[in-house]
Amino acid sequence: MQNNVIGATSSLPSLAAAGVQVGLIEHVVAVAAAARHAGVPVIHATAESMPGGFGSNHNARLFAAVQKAATNRPPDGEASRPIPELGPAPGDLVFPRHHGLSPLNGTSLDQLLRNAGVTTLVIVGVSLNVAIPNLVFDAVNLSYQAVLVSDAVAATPVEYGEQIIEHSLSLVATVVSSAELEAVWGRASDEESVNDRG
Numbered sequence: 001m002q003n004n005v006i007g008a009t010s011s012l013p014s015l016a017a018a019g020v021q022v023g024l025i026e027h028v029v030a031v032a033a034a035a036r037h038a039g040v041p042v043i044h045a046t047a048e049s050m051p052g053g054f055g056s057n058h059n060a061r062l063f064a065a066v067q068k069a070a071t072n073r074p075p076d077g078e079a080s081r082p083i084p085e086l087g088p089a090p091g092d093l094v095f096p097r098h099h100g101l102s103p104l105n106g107t108s109l110d111q112l113l114r115n116a117g118v119t120t121l122v123i124v125g126v127s128l129n130v131a132i133p134n135l136v137f138d139a140v141n142l143s144y145q146a147v148l149v150s151d152a153v154a155a156t157p158v159e160y161g162e163q164i165i166e167h168s169l170s171l172v173a174t175v176v177s178s179a180e181l182e183a184v185w186g187r188a189s190d191e192e193s194v195n196d197r198g
Contacts, residue, residue, distance in 0.1 A: 001025075001028055001044065001082055001083055001086055001124075001125045001126065002044075002046045002047070002079070002080050002081060002082055002083065003078060003079050003080070003081055003082075003083055004079035004080065005047075005126060005127075006019050006024065006025070006083060006125075006126055006154075007083040007084075008083075009078075009079060012156075014156040015126060015127055015129075015154065015155075015156045017156075018154045018155060018156040018157065018158050018161070019126065019154045021154075021158055022151060022154050022158060022161075023151065024126070024151075024152065024153070024154045025083065025085055027124075027149070027151045027152040027178040028086065028124045028125065028152045029085050029086060030152075030178050030182060031122070031124055031149055031152050031178050031181060031182070032086055032087075032089075032092075032124075034178075034181065034182040034185045034186065035122070035185065036089060036091065036092075037185065037186075038185035038186070038188055040122070040185065041091075041092075041093060041116070041118075042088070042089070042091075042092045042093070043092070043093045043094075043095055043103075043109070044082040044086065044088055044092060044093070044094045044095065045095050045096075045097065045103035045109070045125075045135075046080050046081070046082065046094060046095070046096045046097070047080060047096065047097055047098075048077070048080045048096040048097070048098055049080075049098070056098075056099065080096065081094075082094065095107065095109055101130055101131050101134045102131065102134045102135050102138045103135065104135060104138040104139060104142060105134075105138055110142055113144075118144075119144060119145060120144060120145040120146075120147060121135075121139045121144045121145070121146055121147065122147045122149065122181065123135055123136060123139070123146060123147065123148050123149065123153070123173070124149045124152035124153060125152070125153060126153065126154050126155075127153075127154060127155050127156070127161075128153050128154060128155030128160070128161040128164050128165065128169075129155045129156065129160070129161075132148075132153050132169075133164060133168065133169060136148060136169055136172060136173050137172065139173075140172045140173070145174065146172065146173035146174070147173060147174045147175075147176060147181070148165065148169055148170075148173040148174070148175050148176075149176060149177065149178050149181055150165055150175050150176065150177055151177050151178050152178050153165075
């Protein structure tokens with residue numbers, strides 16, 4: 001959910017348009033707000049390029065398309081920052097990757113999650129064409145419970161996203177709506193408040 005992918009400076013206009021069609025930003029913002037309220041860590045997994053494109057992938061058509069679109073994602077650059085609607089808020093973690101398609105493969109995120117005792121990953125963002133399925137499968141292969149928020153993800157065309165959720169991702173992940181997730185986290189937060197008051 002970074003500026004040059006789904007934000008105002010998107011180099012992928014068809015994906016940005018699909019996000020608008022399904023209300024992606026609004027739903028992701030609502031999920032993030034509910035997570036923060038419930039004390040669930042919010043991690044922004046962004047993609048950045050090293051200076052001069054050092055170490056960037058060249059082994060798939062997708063990477064060639066990104067280069068052709070003149071996408072520039074320098075470390076700490078505006079293009080690779082999360083969209084302003086998402087903050088990041090105080091306490092959020094921004095975790096960039098410099099190669100590949102998944103934040104769990106080739107970074108230390110998996111080890112950090114395990115050190116923190118995390119066993120479930122709630123997945124939102126883009127896109128259902130490539131990166132989200134990659135992340136879901138990586139999470140399952142690494143023994144996490146994967147929860148996919150169906151209205152907080154998008155693909156182009158939109159119908160393809162609906163099909164991959166129904167016919168592939170629902171077989172390995174728990175699929176919920178943002179409203180269902182917000183209700184669960186809201187109940188958990190309310191119960192914790194009651195317990196804290198004694």
